Amino acid sequence: MEAEEEYLEAEENLEAIITRIEHKSRKIETLLKQSKPVDALKTALEGSALKTRDERCKSANWIVVHRAVMAIKDVDGMISSLDPEYYDILMKYLYRGLATGDRPTCDQCLRIHEKLTEKAGLGCILRSLSDTVNTV
């Protein structure tokens, strides 16, 4: 009985999460049109529902983050203006990007990975690899 209730509650939350991601997507498109790729990335990383186990939510969020990541041209500038609290989340998404095998995505992710590691250190990589609870 309890498991069922939890499941239903999770269902409602999923819809709320998907709506939020769609919201984010529109906001990011606007920011990109205004040539603000760094703000777009921050918006994409903010409020990522890491605890959910639903693949659709994760994929939806990944698509949004991917769009923002590919739009970054000045990697150094982006890293220096990103808040440290986003380092770990960004690193997790970079690994997801590297896992796609898609050439342009991998090139971009690798470029950002290099700079992020310089800034955030090896601890950041460790946290993204070892965290099996909050996944992207």
Added chain:
Amino acid sequence: MAAVAVHQFAECITCHAWSPDQSMVAFCPNNSEVHIYKLFGEKWEKMHVLSKHDQIVCGIDWSLKSNKLVTVSHDRNSYVWSQEGTEWVPTLVILRLNRAALCVQWSPKENKFAVGSGAKSICICYYEQENNWWVSKLIRKRHESSVTNVAWHPDNILLATTSTDGKCRVFSTYIKGVDSKESESSSSDLKFGEQIAQLDLSVTWAFGVRWSPSGSILAYAGHNSMIHFIDDVKSNPSAQSIPLRDLPLRDLLFLSDRVVVGVGFDCNPMIFTADDTGLWSFTKFLDQRKAAPSSSRGSQLSEAFGKLYGTSKQVPSNDTVEPSKTRGGAHENCITCIVPLWKRGNTTLCRFSTSGLDGKVVIWELDIPK
């Protein structure tokens, strides 16, 4: 440079402990023996080799008042060694484990010792005078995986443990006849094996749990490069988790209620301090390296990253010569064990020793601001 002395004893050291007068050091050189060395002037001489265990000795503790050595091994046994004349006489302690023992520590009053094991249990051993042997009582509940470290609270009753299930737990080890009823502890806490608290801060393996000297703060390291500090575990726990910049820690030591030293895979002790409000933060690395921090990763790591990024990474010239891991610091490999060295009469700790997989024992000394 805060490292006062560096001694290369073996290829690799699993764990070490010092004698009460700090003239002798006992360590396991990654085999089933315990070697005891004594310092004569400037030279170390091998005094004794204790070889009763069948497998690697993974925990050694030397009691400061009663001068007894306790060793635990992967062979599921434990021996308490007493020095009689020039010989060390072992007493077998039957732990009743079906998996390896992983760590051991004498309690503050040295009437008990705790053993963490891979059998997801802890053994609390105490001496029974009538039968002249050590009895082991097991705490089998609660742990979901191997117990990596144990730490005694100054009150001799509470025991904190860290485990590979990522959690840190606090248990009561009150034993009737061994422990006297203290007026401060409430009677409900006194049941043996009762879990007082469980901390879920880490999702990865947890190591190196320690209590502060006053017993009010608990600290442990997570394998995801984080260190956790918990204030007031018993009644109103408040936690602080600090993400580390580099590699994870394996062991910790409280120098005072405000200063913690962490050691681990960075091969360099890290100092953490708490400010007046109790907020902890990373202060500095203890060892000064010859190379600048950003290029001190060593040629192996730079090369690896170079291959990853597909460019020929500019390797600093001082690294290209040696493929070995020497980075100019005292330790060359992971530091796995940190032991306090109390100076007679001092109330604050400012000396400690570390041992690691490089086979070195390094003694460090610091000036701790009051």
